Each structure stands twice: as structure tokens, then as C-alpha cells.
Amino acid sequence: xxxxxxxxxxxTLSEEAFLTINCTYxxxxxxxxxxxxxxxxxxxxxxxxxxKADDKGSNKGFEAxxxxxxxxxxxxxxxxxxxxxxxxxxxxxxxxxxxxxxxxGSGTRLSIRP
Amino acid sequence: NAGVMxxxxxxxxxxxxxxxxxxxxxxGHSHVYWYRQLxxxxxxxxxxxxxxxxxxxxxMPKERFSAEFPKEGPSILRIQQVVRGDSAAYFCASSPPSGxxxxxxxxxxxxxxx
Numbered sequence: 380x381x382x383x384x385x386x387x388x389x390x391t392l393s394e395e396a397f398l399t400i401n402c403t404y405x406x407x408x409x410x411x412x413x414x415x416x417x418x419x420x421x422x423x424x425x426x427x428x429x430x431k432a433d434d435k436g437s438n439k440g441f442e443a444x445x446x447x448x449x450x451x452x453x454x455x456x457x458x459x460x461x462x463x464x465x466x467x468x469x470x471x472x473x474x475x476x477x478x479x480x481x482x483x484g485s486g487t488r489l490s491i492r493p
Numbered sequence: 494n495a496g497v498m499x500x501x502x503x504x505x506x507x508x509x510x511x512x513x514x515x516x517x518x519x520x521g522h523s524h525v526y527w528y529r530q531l532x533x534x535x536x537x538x539x540x541x542x543x544x545x546x547x548x549x550x551x552x553m554p555k556e557r558f559s560a561e562f563p564k565e566g567p568s569i570l571r572i573q574q575v576v577r578g579d580s581a582a583y584f585c586a587s588s589p590p591s592g593x594x595x596x597x598x599x600x601x602x603x604x605x606x607x
Contacts, residue, residue, distance in 0.1 A: 415598075
């Protein structure tokens with residue numbers, strides 16, 4: 380069945396450091412891939428998505444590329460800020476279908492030091 | 494435009510009591526999803542409802558758990574005779590009929606069973 384494996388946290392970085400959070404997946408067919416972010420005290424919100432191989436999703440300085448050959452969707456940011464401190468969830472699922480089919484990873488907690 | 498509203502934010506129950514979690518979807522959304530997040534795990538789908546209908550309950554435990562989304566009022570996730578293993582964060586999300594691309598989450602209810 381479909382599954383998502385993401386890097387264990389917590390990850391602690393200094394401000395302006397380069398960020399990578401690894402995510403790999405197992406899937407049948409051609410799912411869409413997502414990164415969700417959960418800021419303290421809030422619900423998850425969609426950060427970025429990619430719908431097919433070699434697509435790059437980007438938002439708020441974050442990027443992730445859908446790599447079919449390595450079954451990966453790693454999240455990157457060139458220079459993190461304190462405000463990026465949050466929990467990040469990798470997910471996969473069909474795009475135009477019931478959200479009941481979305482599979483979430485276990486989340487990676489990111490803390491940024493000033 | 495209010496987002497997905499969940500209450501209460503925190504709920505403490507003793508073993509054997511009932512827990513009721515409420516979710517009001519975003520305005521204009523008729524689809525509601527409930528997810529459970531156990532410590533150190535990802536979100537796990539529980540149930541998908543539309544007004545007055547359960548569409549998919551494949552993730553619901555067979556006993557003690559039930560959900561409804563009446564014609565008027567919020568969606569309710571009900572857990573009868575709670576046990577310590579029910580302690581978790583419960584998230585509600587809503588979407589329009591088009592599906593997972595427009596999924597919005599509430600801030601969750603943290604259930605603690607003593």
C-alpha cells in the first residue's frame with residue numbers, strides 16, 4: 380500500500396541556515412505529493428504541492444521536487460527564519476479526489492534559533 | 494471568513510466517560526474529515542462525512558467511536574467509554590466537493606484520558 384516516510388525530528392537550526400527535510404514515499408499509480416505545515420497552536424495548512432514527476436512545488440521560499448526515480452519529495456529552504464519554526468508533514472494522495480485517501484507522514488518538528 | 498473551528502481545544506476525561514468533539518467547517522464547505530494523531534505518529538484518517546451522510550468510515554475503530562454531521566450544526570465525533578489509548582490530538586478538516594486540493598484543517602482537540 381501507499382506510505383510516506385519522513386525524517387525524524389526534532390531538527391534545530393540557526394537562523395539563515397539551509398534546511399532539508401527528507402521525505403520518501405511508496406505508492407502505486409501516480410499520486411500527488413504535498414507538504415503541510417502546522418504552526419504552534421494552529422491546524423495544518425498546505426505549504427506546497429506537486430502533481431507529477433519532475434514538478435517543483437514552491438511557496439514562502441520553500442521548494443520540493445517530485446522525484447520519481449528516487450521516490451522522494453524533500454523539502455528545502457535556502458535561509459530559514461525563526462518564524463519557520465513549526466511541524467512539517469509530507470503527504471501523498473490523489474489531487475482531485477476525496478481527502479480520505481491522503482496519507483500523512485509522522486511530521487518533523489523544526490526549531491529555528493535566533 | 495472564519496476557518497475550520499474545533500472545540501474544545503483541550504478535553505480531559507476519566508476512563509469510562511464520554512468525549513464529544515465538535516467541528517464547524519469553513520463557510521461553503523459541505524465535506525468534513527476527522528483525523529487522529531497519536532504521539533510521534535502522522536495523522537490517520539478516521540471518517541469522511543457530508544451533511545447527514547457518512548461517506549467513508551474505514552478508519553474508525555469498530556467500537557465506541559461514532560461521528561455525525563447533521564443538517565444543522567457542527568460535526569460531532571463521539572467517543573464512548575474512553576480509555577487511555579484514546580489520548581491523542583483529533584483534527585477536523587473541511588473541503589468543497591472538488592476534494593483534497595482545498596483541504597483546510599482546524600487547530601485540533603487534544604484529548605487526555607486520565
